[in-house]
Amino acid sequence: MAMQTRLVEVRQKVLKQNDVVARALRQRFHDDGVFVVSLVSSPGTGKTAFLERVLAEVGKKHRVAALVGDLATDNDAARLARSKMPVKQIITGTICHLEAEMVRSALDGWIDPAVEILFIENVGNLVCPASYDLGEDLRLVLMSVTEGEDKPLKYPTIFNTADVAVITKIDLAAAVEFDLAAAKKSIESVRPGMEIFEVSAKTGAGMDQWLAYLESRWSDRENSKSKLRESESHPNDPAAENVGLAAGAV
Amino acid sequence: MHELSIAMSILDVAGEEAERLNAKVVAVRLKLGPLSGVVKQALLSAYDLARESSLLPDARLEIEETPLIVFCPTCNSEQRPPSIQQLCCPVCGTHTPNVISGRELEVVGLEIVDGYANTAG
Numbered sequence: 001m002a003m004q005t006r007l008v009e010v011r012q013k014v015l016k017q018n019d020v021v022a023r024a025l026r027q028r029f030h031d032d033g034v035f036v037v038s039l040v041s042s043p044g045t046g047k048t049a050f051l052e053r054v055l056a057e058v059g060k061k062h063r064v065a066a067l068v069g070d071l072a073t074d075n076d077a078a079r080l081a082r083s084k085m086p087v088k089q090i091i092t093g094t095i096c097h098l099e100a101e102m103v104r105s106a107l108d109g110w111i112d113p114a115v116e117i118l119f120i121e122n123v124g125n126l127v128c129p130a131s132y133d134l135g136e137d138l139r140l141v142l143m144s145v146t147e148g149e150d151k152p153l154k155y156p157t158i159f160n161t162a163d164v165a166v167i168t169k170i171d172l173a174a175a176v177e178f179d180l181a182a183a184k185k186s187i188e189s190v191r192p193g194m195e196i197f198e199v200s201a202k203t204g205a206g207m208d209q210w211l212a213y214l215e216s217r218w219s220d221r222e223n224s225k226s227k228l229r230e231s232e233s234h235p236n237d238p239a240a241e242n243v244g245l246a247a248g249a250v
Numbered sequence: 251m252h253e254l255s256i257a258m259s260i261l262d263v264a265g266e267e268a269e270r271l272n273a274k275v276v277a278v279r280l281k282l283g284p285l286s287g288v289v290k291q292a293l294l295s296a297y298d299l300a301r302e303s304s305l306l307p308d309a310r311l312e313i314e315e316t317p318l319i320v321f322c323p324t325c326n327s328e329q330r331p332p333s334i335q336q337l338c339c340p341v342c343g344t345h346t347p348n349v350i351s352g353r354e355l356e357v358v359g360l361e362i363v364d365g366y367a368n369t370a371g
Binding site for chain 1: 252255256259260262263264267271273274276279280285286287288334335336337338345346347349355356357358359360361362363364
């Protein structure tokens with residue numbers, strides 16, 4: 001007996017489950033007044049060293065906390081804990097990226113409601129994290145001067161989904177003959193218009209500019225929230241447009 | 251390598267629809283963009299592995315690759331950039347981050363046989 005097949009139209013994002021959790025997280029962060037910054041890079045770019053410095057500096061002014069994802073160890077959380085700020089490790093096991101649900105369950109019963117800025121350090125990986133929205137406001141992609149100027153061209157998707165780029169280990173630039181202009185050109189090519197910062201977590205070079213930028217993004221969000229309270233309108237807020245990129249909006 | 255978890259999500263999405271329709275799924279149609287972060291060949295291999303132990307062991311995966319399209323503010327029109335490494339207008343060269351199409355990772359259709367329940371469904 002021949003089977004009669006027919007086509008039915010469906011429109012479902014494959015990662016809708018993640019997207020649903022991420023959307024709920026974003027709403028919760030918004031309601032609780034938490035500004036969320038996620039960090040993605042290759043292994044060894046210096047996310048943890050960068051974050052250690054950022055936590056210490058931002059922690060002087062704001063209540064901060066950090067979630068950090070790794071496959072196996074809690075070494076990074078132990079390092080970040082030296083900043084005396086609340087830090088929690090998410091051990092992903094064999095999973096090469098963080099998903100919204102991992103963030104949600106890590107936050108439960110842990111995050112202090114008074115936290116103003118939450119950092120989420122993803123697993124070191126420039127491929128898989130691109131597909132997963134974590135409910136963040138700002139997605140930061142980092143590359144170090146030792147990785148080569150064409151890194152963005154090799155991993156265009158992750159750079160494309162990010163909102164801001166940070167070039168780390170800038171103190172080593174001369175030693176490895178890093179061509180900053182070429183690196184910036186690569187970033188501009190895969191994600192036109194993205195802001196780029198150059199920092200050294202070791203010497204502190206460039207950190208002031210990055211911290212000023214973070215502060216301005218945080219206060220933009222605070223202002224948009226008070227505007228929101230006045231008008232209760234929201235969907236086409238221009239400030240939300242960049243955020244949509246972090247969400248991997250289709 | 252996250253294609254296996256993507257493949258399992260595809261089967262979940264298709265399985266839910268099949269249950270709702272009370273139908274057997276013979277094919278799942280997927281739109282996949284070059285900026286989705288998913289590699290077609292890796293996904294096809296992972297999918298074959300995942301479907302064996304799913305509720306839809308007979309459902310093929312058909313992938314439609316979508317083009318990369320950006321909006322060029324200078325030409326005021328939709329354009330196809332040279333590659334995902336160069337998000338610029340091929341006509342005037344303006345760089346633009348405004349991606350119209352290319353991030354798709356969506357189930358867009360199912361080929362079904364009515365009245366059949368899926369294996370364990």
